[in-house]
Amino acid sequence: MEILKYTEEHEKYREKLRVFFEKEVTPYADKWEEDHAVPKEVWRKVGQAGLLCPLVPEEYGGIGGDFSHVVVYMEEFAKTKQSGLMLTLHNDIVVPYILAYGTEEVKKKYLPKCVSGECITAVAMTEPAVGSDLSGMETTAVEDGDEIIINGNKTFISNGHVSDLVIVAARNSEIDDPYSGISLYLVEDGTPGFERGEKFDKLGMRSQDTAELFFNNCRIPKENMLGTKGGGFIMLMEKLQQERLCAAIGGVVGSEAIIKELIEFCQKTIVDGKPLSKSQAIRFELVEMATEVKLGRTFMETLIYDHIDGQNVVVETSMLKSWGTDLLNDHVNRALEIMGDYATLEESVLVRGFRDSRITTIFAGTNEIMKQVAAQFMGI
Ligand SMILES: Cc1cc2nc3c(=O)[nH]c(=O)nc-3n(C[C@H](O)[C@H](O)[C@H](O)COP(=O)(O)OP(=O)(O)OC[C@H]3O[C@@H](n4cnc5c(N)ncnc54)[C@H](O)[C@@H]3O)c2cc1C
Structure with missing residues (x-):
C-alpha cells in the first residue's frame, strides 16, 4: 500500500x-x-x-x-x-x-x-565547546543603535565556504537565561568582521565544505534578526525537526539504493558456478536487509504523511533519525562484506557510502540525543 x-x-x-x-x-x-x-x-x-x-x-x-x-x-x-x-x-x-x-x-x-x-545558505549553531547542548552557547550579539555586534566562533558549519548568507545563533548578553537568551541573525558574506577558517579534511562527505566561522565585532543591521529576540532556541527546536526528518529520509532512501545495487551484484556475480544470489546464506542476508528497508519505508512514509498533516511527530522523527541512519551504516557494512575485495577500492561507490554514512549518526543531533528526546517526549 x-x-x-x-x-x-x-x-x-x-x-x-x-x-x-x-x-x-x-x-x-x-x-x-x-x-x-x-x-x-x-x-x-x-x-x-x-x-x-x-x-x-x-x-x-x-x-x-x-x-x-x-x-x-x-x-x-x-x-x-x-x-x-x-x-x-x-x-x-x-x-x-x-x-x-x-x-x-x-x-x-x-x-x-x-x-x-x-x-547559498548555511546555519551556524555549533561552537568549539558547544555541540548537542546549545544552552552553553558563547557567541554574543550586542545591540548598538541600529546595529547588532556579533562576536564568537562557530565550527563544523556545512556550506561553510560556499555560503553567501549564514544564519548565526548568538546569545543576547542582557537576557540571563541559557535558553531564552538566544537569537538568530542573518550575516552576509563580505560583512566586515566575518571570516572563514580552513575547510575541514573529514572522514566522509569529503567534497562538502565543513568549516569554522569567525565573528570579530561583526556589525549587521538590526533588521537581520529572524523572528523575536530571545526566540532563537524555540525556532531552532522547531526547525530541527525538519532537519532530522531529512536525515532520517536520507538513511532510508540510502539503504534502498544499497539493497538494489547489492541484489544486482549478487545476481550477476558467479561463485562456485552459480550466481551468488543462489547461495542460501546470501539470500537470507538479502531478504533480511530488504525486509528492514521495507519496514523503514513504511515508517518513513507514515511519518512524512503525519508531518505534512501538521501532527506532532517529535518522537517518531527522533526514532527514525536514529534508526534510519544506523540502518544505513549497517547496510553499507553488510554490502561491503558481500561484495568483497573490489568494493573496497576507491572507485567503488560503496567506499564513499561507507565514509559518508558514518557522519549521519552524528550530525542533525546525534543518535544518542535522538533517543534522549524520544524518551523525554514519551514520558519515560
Ligand atoms: C559533517 C558535519 C556537518 C555539520 N554541519 C553543521 C552545521 O551546518 N551547523 C551546525 O551548527 N553544526 C553542524 N555540525 C555539528 C553537529 O551538529 C554536532 O556535531 C552535533 O550537534 C553533536 O555535537 P558534538 O559533536 O560536539 O558532540 P557532543 O555534544 O560534544 O557529544 C559528544 C558525545 O556525547 C553524547 N552526548 C552528548 N550529550 C548527551 C546526552 N545528554 N545523553 C547521551 N549522550 C550524550 C553525544 O551523542 C556524543 O556521542 C556538523 C557536524 C558534522 C560532523
Missing part, C-alpha cells in the same frame, strides 16, 4: 530532477570527491534549472511545493550517490527559517536569490 500519494505534477518534478542530476551531478561525483570540493557554479546551474528551494512560494520565485516535493527530491538526489553538494541543507533546512521567521522585507530580499542559486 502506498501511503504517500504523488500527483502528476510531483512526477513531472521527479523526471526533471532525474534528468538534471544524471547530466549535471552524477558524472562529476568522483571528481568532486577527489578534489574535496564542489564548484560553486553547480549551485547556479541547479538554480537556473529551477531546482532549488521547492518549498518557496511562487511570489518569491519558487514553485510553492509541499514536503512531498522534498521527498521526491531526496529520492532522486540519493541516486547521485554523493553528498558533497548540500542541496537539502539549503533547500529544506536553512531557507525554511527565512520563510518562517523573516520579515516581508527580508523574504523579498533573500528568497528569490536563494531560489536562483545566487544566495
Whole structure:
C-alpha cells in the first residue's frame, strides 16, 4: 500500500530532477570527491534549472511545493550517490527559517536569490565547546543603535565556504537565561568582521565544505534578526525537526539504493558456478536487509504523511533519525562484506557510502540525543 500519494505534477518534478542530476551531478561525483570540493557554479546551474528551494512560494520565485516535493527530491538526489553538494541543507533546512521567521522585507530580499542559486545558505549553531547542548552557547550579539555586534566562533558549519548568507545563533548578553537568551541573525558574506577558517579534511562527505566561522565585532543591521529576540532556541527546536526528518529520509532512501545495487551484484556475480544470489546464506542476508528497508519505508512514509498533516511527530522523527541512519551504516557494512575485495577500492561507490554514512549518526543531533528526546517526549 502506498501511503504517500504523488500527483502528476510531483512526477513531472521527479523526471526533471532525474534528468538534471544524471547530466549535471552524477558524472562529476568522483571528481568532486577527489578534489574535496564542489564548484560553486553547480549551485547556479541547479538554480537556473529551477531546482532549488521547492518549498518557496511562487511570489518569491519558487514553485510553492509541499514536503512531498522534498521527498521526491531526496529520492532522486540519493541516486547521485554523493553528498558533497548540500542541496537539502539549503533547500529544506536553512531557507525554511527565512520563510518562517523573516520579515516581508527580508523574504523579498533573500528568497528569490536563494531560489536562483545566487544566495547559498548555511546555519551556524555549533561552537568549539558547544555541540548537542546549545544552552552553553558563547557567541554574543550586542545591540548598538541600529546595529547588532556579533562576536564568537562557530565550527563544523556545512556550506561553510560556499555560503553567501549564514544564519548565526548568538546569545543576547542582557537576557540571563541559557535558553531564552538566544537569537538568530542573518550575516552576509563580505560583512566586515566575518571570516572563514580552513575547510575541514573529514572522514566522509569529503567534497562538502565543513568549516569554522569567525565573528570579530561583526556589525549587521538590526533588521537581520529572524523572528523575536530571545526566540532563537524555540525556532531552532522547531526547525530541527525538519532537519532530522531529512536525515532520517536520507538513511532510508540510502539503504534502498544499497539493497538494489547489492541484489544486482549478487545476481550477476558467479561463485562456485552459480550466481551468488543462489547461495542460501546470501539470500537470507538479502531478504533480511530488504525486509528492514521495507519496514523503514513504511515508517518513513507514515511519518512524512503525519508531518505534512501538521501532527506532532517529535518522537517518531527522533526514532527514525536514529534508526534510519544506523540502518544505513549497517547496510553499507553488510554490502561491503558481500561484495568483497573490489568494493573496497576507491572507485567503488560503496567506499564513499561507507565514509559518508558514518557522519549521519552524528550530525542533525546525534543518535544518542535522538533517543534522549524520544524518551523525554514519551514520558519515560
Ligand atoms: C559533517 C558535519 C556537518 C555539520 N554541519 C553543521 C552545521 O551546518 N551547523 C551546525 O551548527 N553544526 C553542524 N555540525 C555539528 C553537529 O551538529 C554536532 O556535531 C552535533 O550537534 C553533536 O555535537 P558534538 O559533536 O560536539 O558532540 P557532543 O555534544 O560534544 O557529544 C559528544 C558525545 O556525547 C553524547 N552526548 C552528548 N550529550 C548527551 C546526552 N545528554 N545523553 C547521551 N549522550 C550524550 C553525544 O551523542 C556524543 O556521542 C556538523 C557536524 C558534522 C560532523
